[in-house]
Amino acid sequence: MKSEIKKFIKERSKDINRMLRNKEFFNLSRKWLAKSIKYKYNYNYTWLGRPIIKYPDDIVVMQEILHKVRPDIVIETGIAHGGSIIFTASILKMLGKKKFKVIGIDIDIRKHNLEEIKKSIVYKYLDLIEGSSTDTKIFNLVKRKIGKNKKILVILDSDHSYNHVIKELNLYSSLVSKNSYMILPDTYIDFMPKNTFKKWKVGNNTYTALKEFLSKNKNFKIDIEVNKKSLISEAINGYIKKIV
Ligand SMILES: C[S@@+](CC[C@H](N)C(=O)[O-])C[C@H]1O[C@@H](n2cnc3c(N)ncnc32)[C@H](O)[C@@H]1O
Numbered sequence: 001m002k003s004e005i006k007k008f009i010k011e012r013s014k015d016i017n018r019m020l021r022n023k024e025f026f027n028l029s030r031k032w033l034a035k036s037i038k039y040k041y042n043y044n045y046t047w048l049g050r051p052i053i054k055y056p057d058d059i060v061v062m063q064e065i066l067h068k069v070r071p072d073i074v075i076e077t078g079i080a081h082g083g084s085i086i087f088t089a090s091i092l093k094m095l096g097k098k099k100f101k102v103i104g105i106d107i108d109i110r111k112h113n114l115e116e117i118k119k120s121i122v123y124k125y126l127d128l129i130e131g132s133s134t135d136t137k138i139f140n141l142v143k144r145k146i147g148k149n150k151k152i153l154v155i156l157d158s159d160h161s162y163n164h165v166i167k168e169l170n171l172y173s174s175l176v177s178k179n180s181y182m183i184l185p186d187t188y189i190d191f192m193p194k195n196t197f198k199k200w201k202v203g204n205n206t207y208t209a210l211k212e213f214l215s216k217n218k219n220f221k222i223d224i225e226v227n228k229k230s231l232i233s234e235a236i237n238g239y240i241k242k243i244v
Pocket of ligand 1: 052053054076077079080081082084085106107131133157158159164201
């Protein structure tokens with residue numbers, strides 16, 4: 001690595017650590033995050049014309065991970081309007097990958113969303129499956145679609161309850177390749193004040209499932225470098241790297 005960029009990264013790392021030592025800034029960020037939920041702030045953005053339900057910080061971090069891993073297959077549970085799968089496909093296309101697929105799974109692919117997703121310039125890279133992500137038939141179908149592809153990355157963004165995510169983790173973690181990632185948006189539910197969300201609860205959510213999964217699966221670990229710099233993130237401790 002050239003010395004200029006080494007110097008830049010070293011300085012940035014120092015700044016991030018300095019930022020994290022500032023408790024006032026950290027608490028302010030968490031407060032801001034909690035307030036933003038009231039206004040569904042993460043619904044405010046689109047990617048190539050389709051709503052993407054993520055905070056901008058997470059969209060940039062996901063781009064960094066896709067650039068680093070260059071997966072052949074990305075599986076995302078939870079399609080909604082399609083912005084996130086379109087985002088992933090567009091980044092992989094920009095990276096010049098010749099062959100790749102983004103497999104999206106949703107229990108309810110709404111007709112109006114599907115019609116718009118079909119118009120996307122990256123539609124040919126998408127493979128949409130309707131059904132529950134934890135249904136064995138759906139999981140086996142995903143496995144068949146992966147075939148001999150080697151680099152697999154998984155994003156779990158469907159039902160955020162403990163029961164569902166723990167099943168997803170136990171199934172889909174087996175597909176993730178070494179040095180690739182599992183991304184779990186919505187771990188932040190557990191870090192927000194009680195009753196912040198109508199549907200999700202502190203103690204019964206994505207993060208509760210993730211903590212249990214990580215305590216039993218030492219081949220995955222939280223990528224601290226990725227996680228710590230991003231304070232406006234819904235994926236708090238939710239960028240998980242497969243290390244073995
Ligand atoms: C938060 S949204 C997904 C947002 C999308 N990933 C994005 O970033 O734009 C959650 C989606 O999960 C879907 N969903 C809920 N339960 C599911 C399940 N059991 N299996 C698959 N999808 C499910 C919902 O229909 C909804 O579209």
